[in-house]
Amino acid sequence: MIEKVQFTYTNDITVINQAQFDAHMRLYEGYVTNINKIDAILEEGDAQRDQSNTTFSFYRELKRGETFALDGVILHELYFENIGGDTMEPDQTTSDMLSDDFGSFQKWQDDFVATAKASRGWAVLCYDQRSDRLRNISLDAHDLGNIAYSAPILVLDMYEHAYFLQYADNKAAYITNFMKNINWTVIGGRVNY
């Protein structure tokens, strides 16, 4: 059973207002509900495994829903955790890693913003363990575009539901305000994990 994380809107969250936060939180809770429904069917329901096939089957839909809903839960939690706070810049380790892999902090930032603008779902700074380096990756859905063996460091929700209530179609302003409201303490914890 996946328990939802209780996030609270606080004044240090400047990238989104309370109304945008509340609407987004309801959506997050929907993913928690759905992964629990799917898990319950997989564990003790009628999953119809004997009918499983690649064209259409209930079992296939369960498998599609399982990773979509679970990645939806995880990515939203990482996103809500990494906004706000009062640290305005990365710690030395994070800063050095970004400079090593992108040329400079500014170059990383420029690339992350471009990644966000290119993403229909999520922009993620992750540590790609196969290449032993950080990468900015673009996800068109919760479960579409991830590197299999990687760890997320910074997560930005680029679905329209993340900003449209507050910013309408001004996606650029949402991204700019996000970049100013990154919780670098949380990022440092993920880098040094």
Ligand SMILES: [Fe+2]
């Ligand atoms: Fe979202």
